Each structure stands twice: as C-alpha cells, then as structure tokens.
Amino acid sequence: MSQEIPLWEVFIRSKNGLEHRHCGSLHAEDAEMAMNNARDVYTRRNEGVSIWVVESKNITASSPEASGELFEPATDKVYRHPTFYELPEELKHM
Amino acid sequence: MSEAEIKNLEAQFDAKIARDEKIEPKDWMPEKYRKTHIRQISQHAHSEIVGMLPEGNWITRAPSLRRKVALLAKVQDEAGHGLYLYSACETLGITREQLYEDLHSGKAKYSSIFNYPTMTWADMGAIGWLVDGAAIINQVPLCSTSFGPYARAMVRVCKEESFHQRQGYEIMLSLCNGSEEQKEMAQDALNRWWWPSLMMLGPTDAASTHTEQSMKWKLKRKTNDELRQQFIDQTVPQAELLGLTIPDPDLKWNDEKGSYDFGAIDWDEFWQVVKGHGPMNKKRLDDRRNAWNDGAWVREAATAYAAKQKLKKEETAQAV
Numbered sequence: 001m002s003q004e005i006p007l008w009e010v011f012i013r014s015k016n017g018l019e020h021r022h023c024g025s026l027h028a029e030d031a032e033m034a035m036n037n038a039r040d041v042y043t044r045r046n047e048g049v050s051i052w053v054v055e056s057k058n059i060t061a062s063s064p065e066a067s068g069e070l071f072e073p074a075t076d077k078v079y080r081h082p083t084f085y086e087l088p089e090e091l092k093h094m
Numbered sequence: 095m096s097e098a099e100i101k102n103l104e105a106q107f108d109a110k111i112a113r114d115e116k117i118e119p120k121d122w123m124p125e126k127y128r129k130t131h132i133r134q135i136s137q138h139a140h141s142e143i144v145g146m147l148p149e150g151n152w153i154t155r156a157p158s159l160r161r162k163v164a165l166l167a168k169v170q171d172e173a174g175h176g177l178y179l180y181s182a183c184e185t186l187g188i189t190r191e192q193l194y195e196d197l198h199s200g201k202a203k204y205s206s207i208f209n210y211p212t213m214t215w216a217d218m219g220a221i222g223w224l225v226d227g228a229a230i231i232n233q234v235p236l237c238s239t240s241f242g243p244y245a246r247a248m249v250r251v252c253k254e255e256s257f258h259q260r261q262g263y264e265i266m267l268s269l270c271n272g273s274e275e276q277k278e279m280a281q282d283a284l285n286r287w288w289w290p291s292l293m294m295l296g297p298t299d300a301a302s303t304h305t306e307q308s309m310k311w312k313l314k315r316k317t318n319d320e321l322r323q324q325f326i327d328q329t330v331p332q333a334e335l336l337g338l339t340i341p342d343p344d345l346k347w348n349d350e351k352g353s354y355d356f357g358a359i360d361w362d363e364f365w366q367v368v369k370g371h372g373p374m375n376k377k378r379l380d381d382r383r384n385a386w387n388d389g390a391w392v393r394e395a396a397t398a399y400a401a402k403q404k405l406k407k408e409e410t411a412q413a414v
Contacts (some may be wrong), residue, residue, distance in 0.1 A: 004191060006397075007184070024250075026179055026181065030404075033396065041177050041178075044170070044171070044174065045254070060341050063120060064118070064121045064122070
C-alpha cells in the first residue's frame with residue numbers, strides 16, 4: 001500500500017463578490033473527502049463561503065521556461081495603456 | 095547543462111532573491127536550495143505534528159470545559175499547520191509518504207522542545223506562553239522568506255498562532271492569581287520550560303553552520319542570537335506581570351545595550367536532546383509510528399471505498 005493518496009488543490013471564496021483564490025493543497029481519495037478535508041484544514045475561522053477542490057493532475061500549468069514567449073510580447077505594446085496617448089493638459093474628464 | 099550555464103543560472107537566481115522576488119516551485123533553483131528547503135520545511139511540519147503530543151496528554155484532564163475546547167482547538171490548529179507545511183514541502187518534489195518515513199525512521203528532525211515531558215496542567219500554560227511565543231518570533235520573519243509556498247504557509251500559521259500564546263498566558267495568569275499551590279505550579283512550569291525555550295531558537299550564531307547561506311536565501315531573516323535576545327526582552331516583563339521569577343540568576347537589564355543580559359545556556363543538554371537522548375524522544379517517535387501504523391486501515395478503507403464508488407459510477411453510466 002505505497003500508492004500516494006491523490007493531491008487536490010483548494011480554492012476558497014472568502015465572501016460573495018470576491019473570486020475563489022487558491023489557498024493550498026491536500027491529499028484525499030475522492031472529491032467528497034477532499035471537500036471535507038478542505039473545510040477542516042482551510043476554513044476553521046470563517047475564511048470562506050464557498051470551496052472548490054480540483055485534483056492537481058487536472059491542472060495544466062504554463063512552464064516558467066516558456067515565460068518569455070508567453071509574456072514578453074505584451075511588454076513592448078505600450079499603446080495598450082492609456083498613458084501612451086499624448087493629449088493636451090486642458091482636456092478634462094478623460 | 096554545462097558548469098558555466100549553471101553558474102549563470104545561479105547568478106540570476108541570487109539576483110532574483112536579492113530583488114525580493116519570490117521563487118515558485120517550477121522555477122529553476124540550485125539543488126542545494128531545494129534540499130535545504132525540504133530539510134527546513136519538513137522539520138517545521140514535523141514539529142507541528144509532534145508538538146500535538148505533549149498537549150494531547152492534557153486534553154482529557156483540562157480543568158474546565160472552557161480550557162478543554164481551547165486546547166482542542168489549539169491542537170487541531172497544529173495539525174492544520176503541519177498540513178500547510180507538508181503541502182508546501184511537497185511542491186519541492188518530495189512525497190508525503192517519504193516525509194513521514196523520514197520522521198518515523200528518525201532521519202528527519204523536529205524541534206528539540208517537544209522532547210520534554212508535560213508533567214502538570216501548568217505546562218499547558220507555559221507551553222502556550224513560552225514555546226508558542228518563541229515559535230512566533232521565529233515564524234514572523236519567515237512570512238517574507240524567498241520560497242513562495244513556504245512564505246504563504248507561514249502567513250496562515252502566524253495569523254492563527256497568536257491565540258495559542260494568549261490562551262497559554264491566560265492559563266498562567268489564572269494559576270498565579272489562584273492559591274499558593276497553584277502559583278507554585280506556575281513557577282515550577284516556568285522553571286522547567288525557560289531554558290528549553292531559549293534553546294529552541296537554535297544554536298548560537300558562532301555554532302550555527304547554516305546561518306550564512308540561509309540569510310542569503312532569506313530562509314532566515316534574523317540570526318538565532320537576535321531572535322533569542324528578542325524573545326528574552328519581550329518575555330521578562332510578561333513574567334513580572336505574572337509575579338513569577340525567571341530561573342536565571344544572571345538575568346539583568348543592560349541599560350547600555352538596551353536589552354537583557356542573560357546566563358549561560360547548557361548547550362550540552364541541547365545537543366543531547368537533538369541527538370535523541372532527551373527525556374521523551376523515544377516516546378514521541380513511538381507515538382507517531384503507532385499513530386501511523388494504527389491508522390493504516392483507515393487509509394486502506396478510504397482507498398477501497400473511492401475505488402468502489404468510481405466503479406459504481408462507471409457501471410451506472412454504462413447502463414444509461
């Protein structure tokens with residue numbers, strides 16, 4: 001019996017109006033057990049109103065080595081920011 | 095990878111930490127960084143888990159329901175803290191099973207303080223006040239350590255930990271305001287826990303082999319001696335408020351340096367305990383191993399149940 005119990009990622013919505021945020025991980029055999037454990041481990045002090053659990057193996061993550069090709073193209077596109085445009089100072093409400 | 099390439103990556107890595115950028119699990123890191131972090135984070139996790147044992151000793155004998163629910167909640171928090179830390183450690187590519195195995199085989203260490211016995215109820219007060227107090231001093235700087243998952247776990251731990259220290263101090267306060275006998279119990283607990291608490295903050299800077307590298311990686315943000323001085327300076331007035339005497343005849347306020355001078359620490363005792371010869375080392379590890387072995391059927395049942403449910407679902411899906 002040396003098979004690892006599966007790993008799950010836990011996401012908590014701290015209150016309605018806010019997004020779920022990743023808060024940690026835990027091991028559980030199935031979704032129900034992951035949910036119960038998440039409640040005990042991550043919401044002992046009213047930290048949440050909603051929990052998502054996702055088995056870690058189902059998450060596809062970008063690799064840090066690919067950061068360049070993924071994110072660098074955005075850095076030279078300054079025209080996507082409002083400060084790129086030169087307008088007269090007297091102009092109001094813009 | 096060639097040696098020059100590794101050197102280059104290491105230089106980039108060091109610069110990143112110097113800029114206060116965090117390191118995340120999938121980022122490239124020097125092998126030594128990974129190993130050191132696995133060692134420290136797992137030691138920390140084991141300390142939380144073994145730390146439940148001395149207190150578990152008193153749950154059934156807590157003097158009132160109020161004390162009992164508080165102690166239960168504290169011990170449950172420690173289980174939680176152990177889990178946050180194990181999870182953080184696993185992101186470095188070691189399995190939970192391996193971590194447990196290293197604890198149970200005696201290969202991995204945990205805090206020396208938990209190898210002392212809890213003889214009276216007053217020890218629950220002294221542990222909360224002193225041991226959690228020293229732990230907080232150690233942990234607060236770790237909230238800004240360079241490894242992201244560790245830093246995030248520490249933020250959660252620190253948020254929860256302050257109740258631990260307050261409940262301990264309240265126990266001491268009640269005893270000190272009680273009968274002569276109760277006050278003696280409190281003093282006796284302070285006498286036994288004071289020196290081990292000072293040792294808990296680690297060997298002196300001169301004797302500490304990891305300090306320099308750990309400071310560079312922000313795995314340590316203050317040296318052991320600095321942390322110890324901070325602990326003493328903040329704890330002495332708290333003892334005065336209780337009307338208790340710190341068991342150190344050399345303890346004296348030093349106006350010039352603006353902090354307390356204190357007596358020599360018995361480092362032989364510390365190293366004896368670290369090497370496994372403390373009063374409770376054997377019992378603590380036996381208890382951990384028994385808990386793991388006696389719980390095997392629960393883990394097996396959970397696996398079997400999950401497999402059965404999965405099969406059932408698949409059968410139902412086929413039938414439709």
